[in-house]
Amino acid sequence: MRASQITRRSFIRATALAVAGLGWLPLDRFASRADAQSSPPYQALVCVFLLGGNDANNMVVPTDSRYTAYARARQGLAIPPTQVLALGGSTPGYGLHPSMPELQALYDRGLAAIVANVGTLNAPITVEEYLAGAGVPLSLYSHDDQQNQWQSSVSDGGPLSASGWGGRIADLSAGSSGLTALSLGGNLLFVNGQTTRSVSVNPGQIDYSPGGPSEPFEGLLTQASQYVLVNGANSITANALQALRSLSSATSLGKLATVFPADSYGLGQSLKFVAEVISSRQALGVARQVFIVPLASFDTHVSQLATQAALLSALSQGIAAFYQATVELGLESAVTTFTMSEFNRTFQPNTTAGTDHAWGTHQLVIGGSVVGGLYGDFPILELGGPTDVDPDARGLWLPQFSVDQYGATLARWLGLQQTQLNQIFPHLANFAQQDIGFMATS
Amino acid sequence: MSPAYYAAARFLDQATWGARQADAASLESVGIAKWLTTQFALPPSALQPVPAGYIGAQWTPDNLVYNALTGPDQLRQRIAFALSTILTVSCLQPLPNCSEMPNYWGVLERDAFANYLTILHDITLNPQMGEFLDLLNNSESTSGASPNENYARELLQLMTIGTVLLNQDGSPVLDSNGRPVAAYTDSDVRALARVFTGWTYAAADPLSSPLVANEQAHDTGAKTVLGSPLAPGQTAEQDLDQALQVIFDNQNVGPFLALRLIQHFVKSDPTPSYIDRVASVFANDGTGTRGNMKAVVAAVLTDPEARAGDDPALASANDGHLREPMLYMTAVLRALGAVMDPDFTQVQPAGGIQTMGERVDLPPSVFSFYSPFYSLSDGKIPAPEFQLLTSSNAVAQASVIWSLLLNNGVNPPFTIPMGPFVSAATNPVNLLATVDLLFTRGAMPVEMQRSILGAIDATSDPVQRAQTALFLVATSGLFRVIR
Numbered sequence: 067m068r069a070s071q072i073t074r075r076s077f078i079r080a081t082a083l084a085v086a087g088l089g090w091l092p093l094d095r096f097a098s099r100a101d102a103q104s105s106p107p108y109q110a111l112v113c114v115f116l117l118g119g120n121d122a123n124n125m126v127v128p129t130d131s132r133y134t135a136y137a138r139a140r141q142g143l144a145i146p147p148t149q150v151l152a153l154g155g156s157t158p159g160y161g162l163h164p165s166m167p168e169l170q171a172l173y174d175r176g177l178a179a180i181v182a183n184v185g186t187l188n189a190p191i192t193v194e195e196y197l198a199g200a201g202v203p204l205s206l207y208s209h210d211d212q213q214n215q216w217q218s219s220v221s222d223g224g225p226l227s228a229s230g231w232g233g234r235i236a237d238l239s240a241g242s243s244g245l246t247a248l249s250l251g252g253n254l255l256f257v258n259g260q261t262t263r264s265v266s267v268n269p270g271q272i273d274y275s276p277g278g279p280s281e282p283f284e285g286l287l288t289q290a291s292q293y294v295l296v297n298g299a300n301s302i303t304a305n306a307l308q309a310l311r312s313l314s315s316a317t318s319l320g321k322l323a324t325v326f327p328a329d330s331y332g333l334g335q336s337l338k339f340v341a342e343v344i345s346s347r348q349a350l351g352v353a354r355q356v357f358i359v360p361l362a363s364f365d366t367h368v369s370q371l372a373t374q375a376a377l378l379s380a381l382s383q384g385i386a387a388f389y390q391a392t393v394e395l396g397l398e399s400a401v402t403t404f405t406m407s408e409f410n411r412t413f414q415p416n417t418t419a420g421t422d423h424a425w426g427t428h429q430l431v432i433g434g435s436v437v438g439g440l441y442g443d444f445p446i447l448e449l450g451g452p453t454d455v456d457p458d459a460r461g462l463w464l465p466q467f468s469v470d471q472y473g474a475t476l477a478r479w480l481g482l483q484q485t486q487l488n489q490i491f492p493h494l495a496n497f498a499q500q501d502i503g504f505m506a507t508s
Numbered sequence: 509m510s511p512a513y514y515a516a517a518r519f520l521d522q523a524t525w526g527a528r529q530a531d532a533a534s535l536e537s538v539g540i541a542k543w544l545t546t547q548f549a550l551p552p553s554a555l556q557p558v559p560a561g562y563i564g565a566q567w568t569p570d571n572l573v574y575n576a577l578t579g580p581d582q583l584r585q586r587i588a589f590a591l592s593t594i595l596t597v598s599c600l601q602p603l604p605n606c607s608e609m610p611n612y613w614g615v616l617e618r619d620a621f622a623n624y625l626t627i628l629h630d631i632t633l634n635p636q637m638g639e640f641l642d643l644l645n646n647s648e649s650t651s652g653a654s655p656n657e658n659y660a661r662e663l664l665q666l667m668t669i670g671t672v673l674l675n676q677d678g679s680p681v682l683d684s685n686g687r688p689v690a691a692y693t694d695s696d697v698r699a700l701a702r703v704f705t706g707w708t709y710a711a712a713d714p715l716s717s718p719l720v721a722n723e724q725a726h727d728t729g730a731k732t733v734l735g736s737p738l739a740p741g742q743t744a745e746q747d748l749d750q751a752l753q754v755i756f757d758n759q760n761v762g763p764f765l766a767l768r769l770i771q772h773f774v775k776s777d778p779t780p781s782y783i784d785r786v787a788s789v790f791a792n793d794g795t796g797t798r799g800n801m802k803a804v805v806a807a808v809l810t811d812p813e814a815r816a817g818d819d820p821a822l823a824s825a826n827d828g829h830l831r832e833p834m835l836y837m838t839a840v841l842r843a844l845g846a847v848m849d850p851d852f853t854q855v856q857p858a859g860g861i862q863t864m865g866e867r868v869d870l871p872p873s874v875f876s877f878y879s880p881f882y883s884l885s886d887g888k889i890p891a892p893e894f895q896l897l898t899s900s901n902a903v904a905q906a907s908v909i910w911s912l913l914l915n916n917g918v919n920p921p922f923t924i925p926m927g928p929f930v931s932a933a934t935n936p937v938n939l940l941a942t943v944d945l946l947f948t949r950g951a952m953p954v955e956m957q958r959s960i961l962g963a964i965d966a967t968s969d970p971v972q973r974a975q976t977a978l979f980l981v982a983t984s985g986l987f988r989v990i991r
Binding site for chain 1: 600601642645646647648649650652653654655656657658661665671672687688690694697698705776820823825826827828829830865872873875879882883884885888889891894895896897898899900901902903904906907908909910911913953955956959960962963966975976979980983984985986988989991
């Protein structure tokens, strides 16, 4: 199944390139060039954003001789070695947090990748350059700035910092219905494109009835005002009615057998809603979708062990259930789930049994098109060591991969061309490795 | 339309929880200066402790709604609400427990007219803030662990200075390469984290008393915060007071606060000159005092840019700001003349506001409900409150308002007096004029009048007519945005 999809995608891409030349290629243009009976295969990206800065240092733990250095630096926060869930696969010496047996199973089946030490960067820099303040991302340890930079992939305040790379991918799906970019975490930058109007929905709250007489209510929304904000409120509400109407009728059809966990963070229910939307893709008239789902909060300055254990358990169970739903839909190779988080946390603990803000972190990618394994070099787990940029030696890792490289690898899997990737990720050309390699593409 | 009434109602929309006809008439006769003086003298409306057995946990938002509808200290309450979005505490974690929140809100209400340095001091030592951002029981380095940096960083970033160095008009200071300059460094955060060590619960009434010093846990080394040296060997209190003074004296605090207060009370997109004028009052209230909140709030509300739109013909296209759910719901209730049962322990008055997406004691993080820099998707003007306007919330708002108008307006704990509207409904033009005066200051645009009249005329039942007219004007963009 997977092999023939790759072959067909290559064929479509090669043909369209030959005919249309390089440049922007809206998705519906693929359809007109492809085999007569086929439309572009459905694909979706689902981002789970770990809000607050996940302590990835305890999510992916070394199990070989490096464990000694890990335990020494992490002190009371170190995961006991017998509790670490050792990973199989081609890259030995790593394990997952004990709360993540479902992720361990997916990894051992080759369905999950760990991308090591990725962070916000404009261009590669060295520790010396960091200390000199040259080319460092703006506001590096600020939650909201870093969340926005992960979501926009722009760390120098440039023009594309006002939109999200998920939304810019959705912009390429011109002509489809309004539901190509969906947030379940409020109005998040990730799904705002330059032309795409993203939709943000509270899962379970898709009632499109305004209560009172809807016809005059909607009529008033179309009346132009002298005030920009009045027009903004009206147009958002008009679009909301349309989007919720579509979602309500489409998802009433999309009931799944897969059981989703009912965790206290709402992640299971959010991912269930995403799966229902995906199952309704034909009714919604979409061929490509980008989703973002929040999981909060990972800002474990205090009492990290218990808090993170509960969060990672919800993450592992939620992702596993969601993968199972994609299998139920026959879409496991068409849907890729990936994590983002604004930063890692200090390798050195603080005096309240927690950690503070850091930089380069590890992310997870899951799906049938993922080439399982651990990608990149792990940071050297030494306070003040060669990968620690911190003059106070609290363990802030200099990233080896940028958000651009991470996002471009996912976008390339969606079939985007190099020129499109360079437009969506404006600093991508600064990095030698354009594709980290964790996705199966032709 | 009466220009004087329009201006008075507009001022009250900005400075209170929502204009009411009688209040506007009164303001017309006494004038803004006298109104402000009266408001400054009013004591805070009480915030009761959570009663035993109260259903649900949202006593504080419920109590705030009650005070919004009944308390004469409107300006104080609005300032406290504004401060809660800057000096944010949320009860979303195990600590602080939501039952503690009346104490935190009480500090904001009590200190609303105090000096900003006093506010910073009282919030820093507030036990709920200590629980939320970890000042509580933070301690000096041990071998292999450093002090918790949470409060140090968020105090600088979100409550006083912000990440970027500012001119007095709010514009960023640029270096020789045209790039913004950082307002503080990671060293400042680390040094401040060491300052904020050695504080713990008071022995008596720990959840409602300021934190007390525990010198054993305090880092007594020398520190440098924002370029100012703090001598070694100081007590926790000496370090804290000196550090807060240094932060308070920073050039950013005036424009930082000016922007946020202007956005909260008047408009999302102030000109740099407006920010500059307000920031200069923060720097010096005219008597040599820095940080005088009364003077700053008065400057925000009386500035020519705040008052320009009192004549709609002179309003600018970028005027105003979107009512966030708490402001929107209270404004609708006040315009309707809603009466609230003082015993609301069984029915939650703030439930509708939560359905709209805002439970005010439970923001999702220390970043409150929205960023001052959030803008509409065209990126052209800041529009902070729009960050809360998701697709779900936009539709939920309307349905909550509709539900208030059903059952002859009796929806506990609220009673909307529907009688006058139903009587007026026998003559659609009268009904329209009535709702116009209450919601759109008597200046409803002609096209909107035609639409609402058409909807009223679609039924002959006076109750349905009244519900329709009130629903359409209360959910209109023109009312949802204070302009």
